[in-house]
Amino acid sequence: MTASALPIRRERLQGAGLDAALPYLLLAPAVLIVLAVLIYPLYDGLRASTAFYRYGKPLRDVGFDNYIKLWSDPEFLNSLWVTVSFVTLSVAIETVLGLLLALFCAREFRGIRLLRTVLIIPMVITPVVVAIVFRLIYASDAGMLTAFSEALGGQPVQILGNPLTAFSGLVALDVWEWTPLLFLIILAGLQSLPVEPFEAARVDGAGAWRTFIDHTLPMLRPVLAVAIVLRTIDAFGTFDQVFVLTGGGPGQSTLLLSIFGYNTAFKFQQTGYAAALFVTMGVIVLALALAAVRLLKRVEAA
Amino acid sequence: MIARIARAIVTVIVLVVVLLPIYWMVSSSLKPNREITQDGTLYPHAPSFDNYTHLFSEKQFGHFFLNSVGVTAISVALALAAGSLGAYAIARFRLRFGLERWIGLALLTLRIVPPVVILIPIYLLMLRLSLLDTWLGLIITYTAINITFCVWMMESFFREIPLDLEEAAMVDGDSRLTAFRRIVLPLAAPGLAATAIFAVIVTFNEFLFALVLTATPRAMTMPRGTATLIGRIDTDWASMSAAGVVGALPIVIFALLVQRHLVRGLTMGAVK
Numbered sequence: 292m293t294a295s296a297l298p299i300r301r302e303r304l305q306g307a308g309l310d311a312a313l314p315y316l317l318l319a320p321a322v323l324i325v326l327a328v329l330i331y332p333l334y335d336g337l338r339a340s341t342a343f344y345r346y347g348k349p350l351r352d353v354g355f356d357n358y359i360k361l362w363s364d365p366e367f368l369n370s371l372w373v374t375v376s377f378v379t380l381s382v383a384i385e386t387v388l389g390l391l392l393a394l395f396c397a398r399e400f401r402g403i404r405l406l407r408t409v410l411i412i413p414m415v416i417t418p419v420v421v422a423i424v425f426r427l428i429y430a431s432d433a434g435m436l437t438a439f440s441e442a443l444g445g446q447p448v449q450i451l452g453n454p455l456t457a458f459s460g461l462v463a464l465d466v467w468e469w470t471p472l473l474f475l476i477i478l479a480g481l482q483s484l485p486v487e488p489f490e491a492a493r494v495d496g497a498g499a500w501r502t503f504i505d506h507t508l509p510m511l512r513p514v515l516a517v518a519i520v521l522r523t524i525d526a527f528g529t530f531d532q533v534f535v536l537t538g539g540g541p542g543q544s545t546l547l548l549s550i551f552g553y554n555t556a557f558k559f560q561q562t563g564y565a566a567a568l569f570v571t572m573g574v575i576v577l578a579l580a581l582a583a584v585r586l587l588k589r590v591e592a593a
Numbered sequence: 594m595i596a597r598i599a600r601a602i603v604t605v606i607v608l609v610v611v612l613l614p615i616y617w618m619v620s621s622s623l624k625p626n627r628e629i630t631q632d633g634t635l636y637p638h639a640p641s642f643d644n645y646t647h648l649f650s651e652k653q654f655g656h657f658f659l660n661s662v663g664v665t666a667i668s669v670a671l672a673l674a675a676g677s678l679g680a681y682a683i684a685r686f687r688l689r690f691g692l693e694r695w696i697g698l699a700l701l702t703l704r705i706v707p708p709v710v711i712l713i714p715i716y717l718l719m720l721r722l723s724l725l726d727t728w729l730g731l732i733i734t735y736t737a738i739n740i741t742f743c744v745w746m747m748e749s750f751f752r753e754i755p756l757d758l759e760e761a762a763m764v765d766g767d768s769r770l771t772a773f774r775r776i777v778l779p780l781a782a783p784g785l786a787a788t789a790i791f792a793v794i795v796t797f798n799e800f801l802f803a804l805v806l807t808a809t810p811r812a813m814t815m816p817r818g819t820a821t822l823i824g825r826i827d828t829d830w831a832s833m834s835a836a837g838v839v840g841a842l843p844i845v846i847f848a849l850l851v852q853r854h855l856v857r858g859l860t861m862g863a864v865k
Binding site: 315327 | 604613614635674678682702710712718733737769770794801804819820823837845
């Protein structure tokens, strides 16, 4: 045991051991938190989905019964249908509007900065507040639509009392809130396109429409695809806006999967059944994302 | 000429569609209930801030605001710290078993799965830990959710920084960590800002977990408090619109102040 041996050892530790351990040490906090707070609950949710709960306590293991029950439950099938139509319709409208708006703004003009600033607002407003904004538009006694209709000598407008108009009203909310995101992404994509093909097309005398179909759209396809996938995944999880705007009604016309699952778990205390529903929902979204990635790769390869 | 007129028209239409609904909420918040439901005026005829003072004196919106600011600040700071370190490791090191790729993949998967999927187990977890209705319960949850995002964003920012700079610093005698602090972090500052801003907005606005994890003004955040108020006062439109304005104003002001960074954060993942 000599004192002089110590510094050498420490140096070697720093040289080899500590340096080799460094990346693991850097990753440790993030990985540990994610393991404890996200991965473990995910596993816990899987376990809960095979149990029968009463009063918040798992009573017995029921295997895949919850999952089997799910696919013959008309309420679940209806929710799935409502969710899929809500997502498809909203994302389609947002993409078309976002694309049109981005094409329109591709060339700099006065007012474009104001436009971009204002378009940030719907995306960053608290979703709960977005729902309040739209309740204040739709309310038949106090709403903006009714006020304007009456100012023009018309009748009060009913939106949230009727299944079809309530569903459309929800889609309108989503379009208002998220078209700006599609717009910003597509605009960024447009501005990153090379200029040469467009100059060549102009020299060739191609019209605006032909240029769009032959050059803009094909080059924009990857950006468009990513934007659509991102928005679709996000739209599947929509909860806050529906919770505050309609609560899923009238009837079950706006009962998205997320709301249906929330009610099942926290209103009706069917914890196991709700867990199975959420696991199913997660699998659906993951499968969608995976399919999208495959498709994207093929698009990029072609 | 025609193009200019068309541009002006489209610009005005977009501005009206975006701003008119917001105008209506602000305008309603300055009216008494009777004017909203019976008179249906298009602007407040006798504007007053009564609805607002009521929120803070009777409905504890001061509490909600402080809870939101505290929980958001702490969880974003923690996630940014843990997330940047992790992202640096993934961006710069080759780990055993290709661990860095697996971790990246796991984090991406977690970002794809809708948050509602872990709602029940997170609730059960916080119930077991007696962390329901506390700041800590929210902070833990939000930190974890933000980490997945921070790692993903920061990794791509770190990859943009050329390796030579760090290597030069290390040749000059810096340790890896000193090089990280002196060279890499300052260069990644815009990325850190964009990540932090995005995380702040998402966390401040979060409602789903706040809904099941909090129950009293002790821990309720702004969106949670606002939604609770609405549930109780179904047709108190005046309070509802004032609550909407108060709920959204801080984050809208914040977003407009940091606009430039925000747009980068929002669009970067997609365009690369």
